[in-house]
Amino acid sequence: MxxxxxxxxxKLQDYPDIPVSTATTRYNKTGSWRNLRPIxxxxxxxxxxxxPTNTLIPQYFNAFIDEDITNAxxxxxxxxxxxxxxxxxxxxxxxxxxxxxxxxxxxxxxxxERVVGDAYLPYKAExxxxxxxxxxIAVVGAGPAGLTCAFYLRKMGYKVKVFEKEERAGGVLRYGxxxxxxxxxxxxxxxxxxxxxxxxxxxxxxxxKDITVESLKEKFDAVFIGIGAHVxxxxxxxxxxxxxxxxxxLKEVALGKKEPPGKKIAVVGGGNVAMDVxxxxxxxxxxxxxxxxxxxxxxxxxxxxxxxxKEDGIEFKFLTVPVKAKQKDGKIVVTNIKMKLGEPDKxxxxxxxxxxxxxxxxxxxxxxxxIGEESDRSCVPEGILGEDGWVYADKKTGATRIExxxxxxxxxxxxxxxxxxxxxxxxxxxxxxxxxRGEDIGKVKPPERTVSFMLVQMEYFEEKNALKPRELTPxxxxxxxxxxxxxxxxxxxxxxxxxxxxxxxxxxSCGICYSYCPDAAILWKNxxxxxxYDYCKGCGLCAKECPRGIIAMExxx
Amino acid sequence: xxxxxxxIMGNHALSYGAKLSKVQVIxxxxxxxxxxxxxxLSEMVGSGELDARFVNVESEHSALxxxxxxxxxxxxxxxxxxxxxxxxxHELLHWATGDRLPIVMGVINRAMAAPWSIWTxxxxxxxxxxxxxxxxxxxxxxxVLDSVILAYKVSEKVMLPTMIILEAFVLSHTxxxxxxxxxxxxxxxxxxYENPYALTPDNPVAVGAVASPDFYMxxxxxxxxxxxxxxxLIEEEGRKFEELFGRYYxxxxxxxxxxxxxxxxxxxAYSSTVKYAIKKLRxxxxxxxxxxxxTFRPFPxxxxxxxxxxxxxxxxxxxxxxxxxxxxFQEVKSAxxxxxxxxxLGYILGLxxxxxxxxxxxxxxxxxxxxxxxxxxxxxxxxx
Numbered sequence: 001m002x003x004x005x006x007x008x009x010x011k012l013q014d015y016p017d018i019p020v021s022t023a024t025t026r027y028n029k030t031g032s033w034r035n036l037r038p039i040x041x042x043x044x045x046x047x048x049x050x051x052p053t054n055t056l057i058p059q060y061f062n063a064f065i066d067e068d069i070t071n072a073x074x075x076x077x078x079x080x081x082x083x084x085x086x087x088x089x090x091x092x093x094x095x096x097x098x099x100x101x102x103x104x105x106x107x108x109x110x111x112x113e114r115v116v117g118d119a120y121l122p123y124k125a126e127x128x129x130x131x132x133x134x135x136x137i138a139v140v141g142a143g144p145a146g147l148t149c150a151f152y153l154r155k156m157g158y159k160v161k162v163f164e165k166e167e168r169a170g171g172v173l174r175y176g177x178x179x180x181x182x183x184x185x186x187x188x189x190x191x192x193x194x195x196x197x198x199x200x201x202x203x204x205x206x207x208x209k210d211i212t213v214e215s216l217k218e219k220f221d222a223v224f225i226g227i228g229a230h231v232x233x234x235x236x237x238x239x240x241x242x243x244x245x246x247x248x249x250l251k252e253v254a255l256g257k258k259e260p261p262g263k264k265i266a267v268v269g270g271g272n273v274a275m276d277v278x279x280x281x282x283x284x285x286x287x288x289x290x291x292x293x294x295x296x297x298x299x300x301x302x303x304x305x306x307x308x309x310k311e312d313g314i315e316f317k318f319l320t321v322p323v324k325a326k327q328k329d330g331k332i333v334v335t336n337i338k339m340k341l342g343e344p345d346k347x348x349x350x351x352x353x354x355x356x357x358x359x360x361x362x363x364x365x366x367x368x369x370x371i372g373e374e375s376d377r378s379c380v381p382e383g384i385l386g387e388d389g390w391v392y393a394d395k396k397t398g399a400t401r402i403e404x405x406x407x408x409x410x411x412x413x414x415x416x417x418x419x420x421x422x423x424x425x426x427x428x429x430x431x432x433x434x435x436x437r438g439e440d441i442g443k444v445k446p447p448e449r450t451v452s453f454m455l456v457q458m459e460y461f462e463e464k465n466a467l468k469p470r471e472l473t474p475x476x477x478x479x480x481x482x483x484x485x486x487x488x489x490x491x492x493x494x495x496x497x498x499x500x501x502x503x504x505x506x507x508x509s510c511g512i513c514y515s516y517c518p519d520a521a522i523l524w525k526n527x528x529x530x531x532x533y534d535y536c537k538g539c540g541l542c543a544k545e546c547p548r549g550i551i552a553m554e555x556x557x
Numbered sequence: 558x559x560x561x562x563x564x565i566m567g568n569h570a571l572s573y574g575a576k577l578s579k580v581q582v583i584x585x586x587x588x589x590x591x592x593x594x595x596x597x598l599s600e601m602v603g604s605g606e607l608d609a610r611f612v613n614v615e616s617e618h619s620a621l622x623x624x625x626x627x628x629x630x631x632x633x634x635x636x637x638x639x640x641x642x643x644x645x646x647h648e649l650l651h652w653a654t655g656d657r658l659p660i661v662m663g664v665i666n667r668a669m670a671a672p673w674s675i676w677t678x679x680x681x682x683x684x685x686x687x688x689x690x691x692x693x694x695x696x697x698x699x700x701v702l703d704s705v706i707l708a709y710k711v712s713e714k715v716m717l718p719t720m721i722i723l724e725a726f727v728l729s730h731t732x733x734x735x736x737x738x739x740x741x742x743x744x745x746x747x748x749x750y751e752n753p754y755a756l757t758p759d760n761p762v763a764v765g766a767v768a769s770p771d772f773y774m775x776x777x778x779x780x781x782x783x784x785x786x787x788x789x790l791i792e793e794e795g796r797k798f799e800e801l802f803g804r805y806y807x808x809x810x811x812x813x814x815x816x817x818x819x820x821x822x823x824x825x826a827y828s829s830t831v832k833y834a835i836k837k838l839r840x841x842x843x844x845x846x847x848x849x850x851x852t853f854r855p856f857p858x859x860x861x862x863x864x865x866x867x868x869x870x871x872x873x874x875x876x877x878x879x880x881x882x883x884x885x886f887q888e889v890k891s892a893x894x895x896x897x898x899x900x901x902l903g904y905i906l907g908l909x910x911x912x913x914x915x916x917x918x919x920x921x922x923x924x925x926x927x928x929x930x931x932x933x934x935x936x937x938x939x940x941x
């Protein structure tokens with residue numbers, strides 16, 4: 001019965017037992033009363049925003065919570081091709097963005113990523129090109145940036161060839177990061193996926209020697225340069241020739257050399273490479289120590305790495321730097337000088353100033369320097385360089401000033417993190433795609449609005465601190481280079497921890513809006529809410545109650 | 558089979574009654590002396606012992622609103638309150654009846670403010686006389702528990718809500734041995750609630766919307782009809798209950814009425830005191846009896862007449878309708894209207910929790926003998 005049909009109760013028997021309408025109230029489209037309209041739309045989670053690759057963290061968590069590993073892996077690899085790697089070596093920028101920090105503790109996102117990444121590895125062969133496109137792209141450098149760029153371009157269907165100066169792929173992942181942080185087995189599996197996708201690799205090709213940007217430009221439709229930063233900075237002191245290179249030492253170890261260059265070894269520097277060198281030396285049986293010209297506060301290494309080195313029992317000599325060295329009886333006599341902190345420099349860190357007359361000699365079996373690296377700018381055409389002489393590439397696209405040539409990773413921004421190189425690689429791949437399709441390279445999709453802590457409804461969450469992996473004790477882990485120091489989460493732990501996630505801005509079908517709508521105007525379709533605008537009066541309860549800030553009220557026009 | 562017995566207070570008897578009735582939604586706001594009722598229920602829900610939703614609210618008005626919504630959606634619902642809380646619910650009491658929802662509510666009789674009192678009298682529940690709720694006044698904790706189960710049975714059949722009423726502290730906080738009925742037997746007696754008009758988003762309808770003067774009266778008529786039906790059902794279900802559990806509860810509870818010349822009429826737990834005093838008077842050869850009115854709404858006119866016709870009736874009211882007199886007194890008088898050979902005296906006593914003792918009853922008995930008027934309102938033990 002619809003509107004307008006008069007119902008006449010003539011006798012008492014005609015009446016219902018309760019005062020209820022005999023027809024449905026559906027004819028009354030109460031949606032016309034509305035002046036505000038709820039919009040259900042996923043937003044960006046702050047963790048995703050904080051991640052250089054913008055990985056869809058709550059989205060893959062939700063698939064993982066549903067125990068759908070392949071789906072979780074698929075969502076995860078939309079932005080980060082190698083989660084098993086970042087799940088181990090990433091400084092986890094995502095965790096610093098996590099809204100949950102303001103309730104109790106951030107989610108252990110990295111540990112969950114590792115579990116999902118590892119669990120997805122056996123299924124990763126499904127990553128295939130979506131189609132075949134008859135365009136060829138040269139990627140120079142098989143490090144984090146290059147591999148990522150190659151992965152996404154190949155997935156789109158482009159024919160990709162990777163040129164690498166070493167004999168194997170991986171770059172810093174293989175020759176820099178030690179085994180105890182990233183087992184080579186994991187790296188090999190990840191690279192196998194790229195092989196299976198049909199990416200071609202050509203090894204032993206050095207840019208500027210065997211190949212040039214110009215020659216690649218002729219044969220390929222686009223070129224991506226991701227050759228890293230491998231030119232070591234010099235100390236410029238007398239006797240520096242007796243010192244060993246930190247990066248080279250790590251590479252030799254990666255290639256199989258398991259002998260330290262002596263017992264008592266000084267490692268000069270305060271960055272991540274210095275930490276890797278000193279901790280590797282310890283695991284090879286040496287007695288290394290750190291010489292650093294400033295104090296712990298100014299060390300550029302990740303806090304986590306410094307902490308681990310200290311736990312390992314490594315001695316740090318701060319405010320100390322070699323000023324000259326000489327060889328004597330197969331050992332190295334180093335003259336160190338004590339420093340003090342002066343005025344802040346350009347980087348904001350206090351500048352070390354030598355303390356006059358504080359020189360003293362110390363004898364070491366070897367000295368290894370790890371005081372920073374720069375990109376090699378001699379192997380690329382000048383057009384790629386900016387006015388300041390450094391490599392120039394657009395942050396959002398990797399586009400250089402030469403048409404069809406893109407660049408990213410450490411090569412552009414100097415030594416940084418693996419995940420940042422992944423970000424460069426993917427953004428460049430997308431820009432190359434736009435370039436080859438004749439679109440505006442800079443037309444990057446604007447980011448979604450981020451859900452702030454204020455938009456998360458705390459009524460729905462109980463305080464619970466983060467789970468953290470049960471790490472090995474320093475004593476256990478320093479026994480060998482092959483012992484992965486972080487055993488990570490079990491699948492169960494990862495599940496438990498992922499349940500702490502607010503799922504900021506990402507609908508996880510919790511059903512709160514459905515339950516709260518006083519007009520039953522939230523429909524439930526394919527396990528997701530949908531507003532029934534015919535009946536929604538725009539009261540806004542759904543938007544107020546949504547625990548994760550997905551529903552916004554907009555003015556009706 | 559041994560029957561489980563617990564020593565529990567009246568408030569917890571309500572909780573056990575609700576639990577055994579397998580209520581699905583409970584919503585309540587705490588007020589002395591009711592708090593323990595829902596405290597225990599929330600523990601039962603929290604521990605998983607009772608599979609129900611416990612909804613915390615900010616007032617009694619909301620508590621009953623929640624029950625109304627849940628009941629309309631087809632859930633068996635329970636709430637409890639006292640005095641000011643019940644008064645705050647007043648508007649929604651009418652809604653529950655009008656929408657014909659079989660909600661059961663525990664009401665712990667507490668005197669109305671001002672002045673503040675936490676002690677007992679019946680003015681809070683009797684003030685809600687005309688809201689269309691059935692009202693059951695209990696004498697013991699056992700009766701409290703059993704009455705909850707019985708109330709759901711009758712309420713759901715006649716589609717009207719029920720208040721189970723007990724006195725503050727006298728029953729609410731006093732522990733007595735109570736037999737806890739076997740769940741299986743309760744399930745046998747009380748099947749799950751099915752609301753034939755249960756609201757569902759799939760078929761939205763308007764409930765309680767406007768009814769024009771052309772239509773309104775018939776809905777009211779139907780409520781009265783249901784109340785009249787309840788009079789018979791209460792006795793019928795009482796007998797079925799007795800078959801399963803061995804305890805009978807009906808409309809009224811007569812005690813030595815048959816051959817008595819003077820019959821005391823009362824309701825609630827102080828009836829026990831009256832019965833005790835009457836037994837003592839009987840031992841002294843006095844011709845006295847007691848009629849406890851258990852069901853106040855629907856009012857059991859027939860049963861009252863049956864037991865009181867031709868007697869000298871003495872109504873003991875623990876309440877007062879200002880400007881009229883004791884409320885039970887008025888009801889009893891109207892039941893006996895036009896019947897000759899009957900006189901009726903109304904005593905007001907025990908307001909605000911003032912004790913009613915066997916000596917009071919004996920005193921009233923002596924006082925009755927001196928009275929010559931047929932109808933009168935007498936304040937008992939007021940300082941003058």
